[in-house]
Amino acid sequence: MTLTIYNTLTRRQEPFETVEPGKVKMYCCGVTVYDYCHLGHARSYIVWDTIRRYLIWRGFEVRYIQNFTDIDDKIINRAKEQGLTMEALCNRFIDAYFADIRRLNVMDADEYPRATEHIPEIHELIQILEQKGLAYAVAGDVYYRVERFPSYGKLSGRELEQMQAGASGRVDGEDSEPKKQHPFDFALWKAAKPGEPAWDSPWGQGRPGWHIECSAMIRSQLGQTIDIHSGGGDLIFPHHENEIAQSEPAMNKPLARYWTHNGMVMVNGQKMSKSLGNFITIRELLDGVGSWKGDPVNPMAVRLFVLQAHYRKPLDFTEEAIANAENSWKTLKEGLLFGYQYGEKLGWGKESEIIPELVARFQELGDDDFNFSGGLAVLFELAKELRREGNILVHEGSTKTPADELQRQWNTLITLGKVLGLEVTPDTETLTQVGLSEQEIEALIQQRQEARKAKNFGESDRIRNELQAQGITLIDSPQGTRWHRN
Numbered sequence: 001m002t003l004t005i006y007n008t009l010t011r012r013q014e015p016f017e018t019v020e021p022g023k024v025k026m027y028c029c030g031v032t033v034y035d036y037c038h039l040g041h042a043r044s045y046i047v048w049d050t051i052r053r054y055l056i057w058r059g060f061e062v063r064y065i066q067n068f069t070d071i072d073d074k075i076i077n078r079a080k081e082q083g084l085t086m087e088a089l090c091n092r093f094i095d096a097y098f099a100d101i102r103r104l105n106v107m108d109a110d111e112y113p114r115a116t117e118h119i120p121e122i123h124e125l126i127q128i129l130e131q132k133g134l135a136y137a138v139a140g141d142v143y144y145r146v147e148r149f150p151s152y153g154k155l156s157g158r159e160l161e162q163m164q165a166g167a168s169g170r171v172d173g174e175d176s177e178p179k180k181q182h183p184f185d186f187a188l189w190k191a192a193k194p195g196e197p198a199w200d201s202p203w204g205q206g207r208p209g210w211h212i213e214c215s216a217m218i219r220s221q222l223g224q225t226i227d228i229h230s231g232g233g234d235l236i237f238p239h240h241e242n243e244i245a246q247s248e249p250a251m252n253k254p255l256a257r258y259w260t261h262n263g264m265v266m267v268n269g270q271k272m273s274k275s276l277g278n279f280i281t282i283r284e285l286l287d288g289v290g291s292w293k294g295d296p297v298n299p300m301a302v303r304l305f306v307l308q309a310h311y312r313k314p315l316d317f318t319e320e321a322i323a324n325a326e327n328s329w330k331t332l333k334e335g336l337l338f339g340y341q342y343g344e345k346l347g348w349g350k351e352s353e354i355i356p357e358l359v360a361r362f363q364e365l366g367d368d369d370f371n372f373s374g375g376l377a378v379l380f381e382l383a384k385e386l387r388r389e390g391n392i393l394v395h396e397g398s399t400k401t402p403a404d405e406l407q408r409q410w411n412t413l414i415t416l417g418k419v420l421g422l423e424v425t426p427d428t429e430t431l432t433q434v435g436l437s438e439q440e441i442e443a444l445i446q447q448r449q450e451a452r453k454a455k456n457f458g459e460s461d462r463i464r465n466e467l468q469a470q471g472i473t474l475i476d477s478p479q480g481t482r483w484h485r486n
């Protein structure tokens with residue numbers, strides 16, 4: 001089977017061929033560190049983490065690099081507001097990034113280069129561009145000359161002339177606009193303003209523009225052509241377009257073989273973003289605080305919320321979608337805990353076979369542009385089966401399916417769960433949490449009866465659905481309500 005990946009650059013799904021056989025060099029645009037990460041960022045890093053895990057599982061040696069943008073207008077302004085140095089502000093939010101993102105079971109990158117630690121590499125690249133006539137200095141600023149790069153616009157599918165016709169004067173809102181030769185020229189280096197952090201450079205005191213840092217860090221960390229460049233779809237233009245414009249003519253090599261982009265987390269039809277103020281942070285969601293009014297959300301439910309949609313599609317954030325993901329996680333968790341709970345009782349041996357047909361199905365879906373939402377169906381099938389057998393075992397003392405088959409099912413589930421970063425810690429707390437006790441079920445049925453008496457059918461349906469999600473089916477009859485485990 002061949003892995004195929006959708007390439008934003010060619011607008012096609014293509015067979016995956018790496019520069020060096022068996023090795024993947026992957027770069028992902030990281031966060032600008034001036035605030036806590038929100039659910040949109042969580043989606044982006046969960047998606048790339050899962051793709052990285054999948055590639056590793058498919059036998060590739062993956063080198064994964066993700067930067068921190070630690071110099072930028074937004075950072076400078078926020079540091080001023082909070083009376084902190086830029087460095088102190090960045091360190092605070094880099095620490096917060098790690099604390100939050102690790103809770104989501106996102107693996108650490110191999111390196112986290114920071115823009116401010118790559119000033120010499122940035123200078124070098126700008127100088128190459130200057131020598132090639134692709135950059136010009138004006139009063140301490142250095143700009144990229146877009147008209148000199150004939151392929152400008154190839155990633156986003158924009159033509160310079162069309163863009164020019166559509167643009168009304170200012171392009172990036174910088175007050176240095178009059179210094180530009182063309183409205184789409186962009187800053188590679190910015191002259192220092194009084195009181196702002198600045199570095200010495202061949203053009204005087206100043207600081208790097210945003211786009212150049214990624215080009216310089218990719219070059220120094222991974223080399224001239226990488227295999228996968230990733231990031232959110234909102235970065236295609238101008239950020240990734242500009243990375244290409246900087247790197248490719250400087251090195252006379254393609255920057256990346258595959259340009260891959262995740263879809264946005266949306267709120268009421270708009271991108272979740274800090275600037276729109278419609279965001280919910282990862283920690284608010286996981287701790288049940290701040291603007292998240294619901295209960296704390298299990299980190300694995302956040303992963304499921306993300307993975308249940310194809311990575312390139314938009315994903316709507318609603319309370320209902322999070323509640324559904326929580327229910328799905330309960331089901332999956334029961335399956336994942338099965339072996340820890342009952343393996344010994346069932347006399348499982350040490351061998352750990354998997355079910356090749358199911359793994360092949362999962363892989364076929366994953367190989368089709370990382371269709372993990374499709375692959376999840378395989379996991380749920382297994383989890384539901386194991387949950388059912390667990391219930392039978394508890395109530396009848398033995399299972400219907402032979403123990404060795406159940407062990408294969410469980411091993412398959414654990415293996416595929418790990419590929420998607422969906423894992424469970426088998427501590428005593430999680431083990432005892434599994435499944436509702438009979439008293440809990442009876443109590444919920446009682447609550448439902450009362451809701452029905454009060455004609456609160458919304459509530460009674462909610463209780464029925466909650467029980468269904470836990471694998472309990474209710475049967476109403478004139479004699480009352482009976483229940484059974486599925």
Ligand SMILES: Nc1ncnc2c1ncn2[C@@H]1O[C@H](COP(=O)(O)OP(=O)(O)OP(=O)(O)O)[C@@H](O)[C@H]1O
Pocket residue numbers: 029030031032033039040041043044231232233234235262263264265266271272273274275
């Ligand atoms: N709503 C979202 N859904 C999915 N990915 C997102 C979303 N918002 C940002 N990202 C991605 O997260 C990564 C880090 O983003 P970055 O730090 O540049 O965000 P930002 O632009 O400061 O955030 P915001 O857009 O909230 O102001 C980028 O790859 C970006 O595309």
Ligand SMILES: [Zn+2]
Pocket residue numbers: 028029030214239
């Ligand atoms: Zn970048």
